[in-house]
Amino acid sequence: MQLIGVLKSPYVRRTAISLQMLGVAFEHRSLSTFDNEDEYRAINPALKAPTLVCDDGTVMLDSSLILQYAEAALSLRSLWPDNPAGLQRDFALVSMAMAACDKAVQYIYEVYRRPESAQLDSWRERVVQQSQGAFTELERQLQQNPQAVASDECQLSVTAAVVWQFVWEYAGELLQPLQCPGLEALSRRMESHPVFRQFSLSP
Amino acid sequence: MQLIGVLKSPYVRRTAISLQMLGVAFEHRSLSTFDNEDEYRAINPALKAPTLVCDDGTVMLDSSLILQYAEAALSLRSLWPDNPAGLQRDFALVSMAMAACDKAVQYIYEVYRRPESAQLDSWRERVVQQSQGAFTELERQLQQNPQAVASDECQLSVTAAVVWQFVWEYAGELLQPLQCPGLEALSRRMESHPVFRQFSLSP
Numbered sequence: 001m002q003l004i005g006v007l008k009s010p011y012v013r014r015t016a017i018s019l020q021m022l023g024v025a026f027e028h029r030s031l032s033t034f035d036n037e038d039e040y041r042a043i044n045p046a047l048k049a050p051t052l053v054c055d056d057g058t059v060m061l062d063s064s065l066i067l068q069y070a071e072a073a074l075s076l077r078s079l080w081p082d083n084p085a086g087l088q089r090d091f092a093l094v095s096m097a098m099a100a101c102d103k104a105v106q107y108i109y110e111v112y113r114r115p116e117s118a119q120l121d122s123w124r125e126r127v128v129q130q131s132q133g134a135f136t137e138l139e140r141q142l143q144q145n146p147q148a149v150a151s152d153e154c155q156l157s158v159t160a161a162v163v164w165q166f167v168w169e170y171a172g173e174l175l176q177p178l179q180c181p182g183l184e185a186l187s188r189r190m191e192s193h194p195v196f197r198q199f200s201l202s203p
Numbered sequence: 204m205q206l207i208g209v210l211k212s213p214y215v216r217r218t219a220i221s222l223q224m225l226g227v228a229f230e231h232r233s234l235s236t237f238d239n240e241d242e243y244r245a246i247n248p249a250l251k252a253p254t255l256v257c258d259d260g261t262v263m264l265d266s267s268l269i270l271q272y273a274e275a276a277l278s279l280r281s282l283w284p285d286n287p288a289g290l291q292r293d294f295a296l297v298s299m300a301m302a303a304c305d306k307a308v309q310y311i312y313e314v315y316r317r318p319e320s321a322q323l324d325s326w327r328e329r330v331v332q333q334s335q336g337a338f339t340e341l342e343r344q345l346q347q348n349p350q351a352v353a354s355d356e357c358q359l360s361v362t363a364a365v366v367w368q369f370v371w372e373y374a375g376e377l378l379q380p381l382q383c384p385g386l387e388a389l390s391r392r393m394e395s396h397p398v399f400r401q402f403s404l405s406p
Contacts, residue, residue: 041336045333045336045337045339045340046299046302046303046306046333046334046336046337046340047329047332047333047336048302048305048306048333048337054291054295056291058291058292058295059295059299059340060291060294060295060298061298061299061301061302062267062298062301062302064265064267064268064271065267065294065297065298065301066294066298068267068271068294069290069291069294072283072290073287073290073291080275084276087272087275087276088257088259088261088263088272088276089261091263091268091269091271091272092257092261092262092263094268095263095264095265095268095269096249096262096264098264098265098268099249099251099264099265100249102251103249103251113326114323114326115323117320117321118320118321118322118323119321120317120318120321123316123317126250129250130248130249130250130251131249133244133248133249133250134248134249134251136248137248137249137262
């Protein structure tokens with residue numbers, strides 16, 4: 001099985017780290033949907049990362065769907081809690097972290113991938129407010145529930161830490177106005193985990 | 204429990220229809236992240252649809268994560284196959300349908316939400332090619348596996364039909380150059396399903 005995409009994509013990185021923690025064997029191929037466009041499109045016509053190529057050639061995409069599939073069919077382990085209250089809390093917080101990430105990616109596309117003449121102030125302001133709103137809410141809830149990220153090998157710890165580090169690296173200006181000591185501490189802790197080091201953001 | 208968002212969002216619609224098919228009780232509140240921005244933001248600072256507000260006030264978002272949570276904690280049923288081969292096929296096809304949708308949404312944002320002066324031809328062409336590539340691949344696989352959508356109450360039938368109808372309605376120019384008789388027939392069949400009628404795209 002191959003996981004295709006560059007680790008600077010937080011969607012690729014959370015998938016690689018999660019699969020590794022789930023004990024699913026795979027080979028990581030670092031192809032970019034921008035820099036290796038033709039080669040990527042030949043594998044996946046949607047040109048989207050991450051792409052999982054199964055051993056029989058089946059192509060699957062979307063980090064959340066790949067990880068749901070992996071837990072349903074490829075692994076005996078799970079990175080989600082085993083009780084209703086924990087499930088509700090972690091799905092809420094992971095989805096908030098993903099929203100913070102999605103909106104930061106839209107900001108990065110707006111500001112760093114478009115010429116200034118084709119940028120739109122109102123859109124940039126909207127996605128900044130959305131991303132910062134989501135990070136602020138995530139931090140507030142982690143302050144109230146520090147035990148939610150007590151374990152390293154859980155989907156919430158992985159996703160929140162991957163997302164924070166990604167935004168810090170590529171759009172740090174989004175995070176600088178925020179006060180998020182909980183997310184900062186989680187990020188520092190998780191970046192020293194062997195699997196985070198194996199799939200490191202910095203080459 | 205409340206599901207918040209307008210049905211013209213394919214992410215809201217697939218969530219509403221799936222929850223209903225799963226037998227999960229909820230009230231649908233039709234608030235738009237654009238037209239009801241302040242009211243929406245007060246519920247969810249990430250300003251993203253769909254938003255599920257649980258009975259204890261917990262806020263969850265992202266259609267795939269909400270549905271994964273619903274199957275894990277709220278329902279005794281599942282809209283996914285119960286065997287490894289079926290799971291692999293359906294996760295591959297659902298993820299391709301979601302990619303076709305995501306890129307169509309990016310096209311709609313580019314062409315219908317930005318003034319012409321702030322549009323970027325190269326970006327529009329990229330997302331058109333991505334969406335059309337994903338729809339073409341989805342159709343090809345449905346031609347090879349028509350039995351994959353034999354059942355109405357499965358995640359693949361729901362998602363593929365919702366996505367097709369959404370793009371047809373709001374960006375039909377993306378689909379007109381394609382030959383997708385399998386998706387067209389699925390869409391016609393599913394739009395006559397009672398739950399699709401209950402959560403109809405046309406008011």
